[in-house]
């Protein structure tokens with residue numbers, strides 16, 4: 639049996655991951671996982687806008703990535719109401735469409751249960767969930783302008799394996815927020831599919847970053863963390879960039895509402 643509509647959309651697989659000329663925003667792109675994704679998207683030919691609170695670090699990262707293509711720094715604090723509008727205004731100075739939005743900026747807070755401060759929930763949920771929602775909604779006009787049934791606009795949220803299974807760390811607000819990111823991903827996917835906007839989440843395992851420095855900078859703890867990962871190592875920049883490129887490209891256009899663990903199998907182990 640033949641299917642002319644699927645044949646019509648078949649292109650050479652060499653173009654499957656092409657992203658050249660697309661516009662992308664990566665929140666928290668100044669370091670860590672955001673910088674890994676920003677680098678991958680710039681190297682794939684996207685114009686990438688990165689945000690962070692610390693302007694100097696954000697500008698420095700954009701200048702570094704500009705060696706591979708186009709990267710523009712938009713320093714702002716997304717936890718402050720109205721910042722999402724400022725981000726959209728900055729992007730709109732050069733773009734009439736936004737093809738890829740990566741909601742990566744996030745924070746964590748660890749403390750023993752009985753000492754766990756309630757303000758941790760305010761801080762962590764504010765940036766990890768509320769700001770993600772606000773940025774996505776404010777970017778909708780630009781995303782809609784880029785969206786088509788054959789090539790949807792893409793929203794990629796960074797969740798965590800800590801939102802999939804109970805973490806060893808006492809980070810109650812963080813694990814709760816990341817479970818929230820995963821559900822919000824599915825809810826937004828349901829709301830936006832009819833407009834050809836896909837919404838997926840990446841749930842990373844351990845990757846080198848400032849957030850994980852407390853564990854990964856110490857050689858002994860690092861070895862212990864790596865030993866728990868079924869694939870036997872800490873995540874590397876290409877592991878994160880590759881998944882983001884997949885979700886942003888033609889290869890990933892039929893996924894929406896998915897939460898993809900990129901964790902070396904950590905979320906599959908017992909106990």
Ligand SMILES: NC(=O)c1ccc[n+]([C@@H]2O[C@H](COP(=O)([O-])OP(=O)(O)OC[C@H]3O[C@@H](n4cnc5c(N)ncnc54)[C@H](OP(=O)(O)O)[C@@H]3O)[C@@H](O)[C@H]2O)c1
Nearest residue numbers: 666668670671690691692716743744798844845847848849
């Ligand atoms: N590393 C891991 O192993 C791991 C595992 C699972 C999930 N994740 C998730 O991956 C994402 C990135 O984490 P990371 O490990 O790369 O952490 P990171 O090194 O601490 O980077 C966080 C990024 O977000 C920015 N940011 C934080 N608060 C912000 C705010 N209010 N407004 C704007 N930007 C803000 C930071 O820049 P400024 O400080 O200058 O604002 C930085 O660019 C987070 O959502 C995290 O939960 C990480």
